Ligand SMILES: Nc1ncnc2c1ncn2[C@@H]1O[C@H](COP(=O)(O)OP(=O)(O)O)[C@@H](O)[C@H]1O
């Protein structure tokens with residue numbers, strides 16, 4: 001008897017038992033789809049965390065005066081604190097002493113209120129800095145232009161503002177080229193920064209950036225820097241960059257031996273590793289849930305297959321009584337199980353892909369390719385094994401035993 | 407009917423059973439369903455097996471049909487020893503040599519009469535075209551030409567049993583075995599089926615029927631009576647043979 005003939009028998013068997021076929025397929029489909037979707041959600045959330053950390057700038061370090069703070073390499077506060085200055089900043093740009101530092105931006109910070117006509121707003125971030133800041137802080141503009149090194153040297157009264165500030169001052173009209181008054185000084189808005197979104201409690205778009213020289217000349221006078229933003233050459237060299245900058249600042253601030261440092265370094269990379277390890281835990285957890293759902297799905301498949309064979313043992317007896325060899329019966333049932341598992345598996349993969357297009361629990365799922373193969377492979381193995389095993393037992397019965405089976 | 411007795415001696419028998427024993431269970435609960443049955447049936451014979459319920463008729467028939475194996479003894483079918491065969495060889499014997507008819511029909515559910523009749527030929531590897539022709543002929547012989555696409559549930563008991571007969575005949579077996587084939591049928595269907603058996607036997611095929619109905623046994627040329635796993639009488643048209 002040809003294999004083609006047996007395949008025909010198998011397909012006829014599936015058609016004859018439509019309800020059972022549909023239920024088995026559905027069971028496999030749900031198992032496969034849930035594994036794919038759950039892992040996609042886990043993966044999506046860890047990707048989202050990664051992305052938001054990338055937005056923060058993973059190769060950036062912040063140097064602050066004094067010690068202490070979350071994620072800081074705190075070196076305790078000394079009795080005499082030398083403030084951070086522009087000269088400190090310039091010292092860090094020394095390529096021979098700090099080969100792993102790409103660029104450095106000083107940050108002078110102030111509080112102020114900006115006014116346009118009757119509109120006022122107090123930007124939560126009001127910084128004076130220079131162009132290296134853009135890259136080190138992952139700041140870009142959506143319209144207008146950046147202020148340049150020339151603007152810094154000339155201490156021009158130009159400003160970049162964030163979307164929240166722009167809306168508060170100018171409503172829906174374009175802020176570019178318009179003037180505003182901040183802390184009593186008039187600035188020309190030359191650029192609107194790209195929307196950053198809020199991180200934690202802080203609105204990243206309530207923002208005014210001006211040349212540091214302008215800020216010192218007109219608003220704050222010669223006050224210490226609030227911090228220095230340092231960008232390492234690569235995310236992998238952040239630690240090296242931190243060592244280098246610490247050495248330079250230790251020398252400049254006269255820190256040695258037992259004397260504790262009067263500055264602290266915040267490392268985004270350490271934040272990153274904390275966050276990514278917690279997102280890994282989350283993914284592992286979802287993976288376990290997925291494994292359990294695959295297991296439950298597998299038990300379901302097994303059950304249906306077992307019931308199928310018990311239900312069809314009599315039929316197997318009839319087939320054997322009219323001369324069917326064990327191999328033909330086994331092949332038929334294996335083909336039936338394979339078709340069912342394949343069908344369920346393929347539908348499950350499709351459902352998994354479709355389901356992963358929706359936002360689930362605030363997360364955009366990102367499919368893990370391995371999960372597709374894993375879920376598909378496991379469901380097919382389960383289907384074939386548990387379809388084949390009871391069938392092989394039934395096919396080994398003497399016809400009369402199979403016929404008597406109730 | 408002396409020539410029937412002669413034929414047993416002269417011609418190679420279809421069935422030769424030597425001292426068949428079938429034991430069920432162990433220890434105290436041991437039952438001998440067959441307790442030393444010896445039997446020879448020549449080609450072309452029409453044999454009825456009678457006996458009270460539980461006397462071992464079905465057990466014997468299942469062994470003759472290669473559906474079951476005996477505990478000890480020998481069984482030759484067409485001169486070939488069946489009792490020592492492996493399951494794989496037995497499946498070939500079942501398909502080619504034997505047509506088996508059950509009391510409960512045993513058709514494949516939700517499958518047309520035609521497919522049911524084609525089934526044994528499919529397992530023999532007979533090409534689908536030939537198979538179909540032969541199945542249609544067999545269904546014609548049993549008078550079901552107009553029911554070939556009906557499923558078992560759409561057929562009466564008598565019709566289902568005739569499908570089963572067609573299935574048994576289509577492979578052109580040497581031996582037709584029937585275990586209480588009329589047990590589930592009304593008297594009209596019974597008469598039709600018995601006519602069919604007469605025809606089949608007249609065409610030269612060996613027929614063995616288990617029955618407890620005299621009407622059925624009277625059609626046979628030889629009647630074997632069993633009791634407690636043993637043959638207690640073996641008569642030709644009412645005369646004792648063995
Ligand atoms: N599978 C079995 N297990 C145990 N005992 C059985 C089995 N099949 C038949 N028997 C016993 O063997 C004896 C003969 O049974 P059977 O051949 O079916 O009788 P009959 O067909 O003449 O009514 C009975 O006593 C029956 O209970």
Ligand SMILES: [Mg+2]
Pocket residue numbers: 463464465
């Ligand atoms: Mg019986």
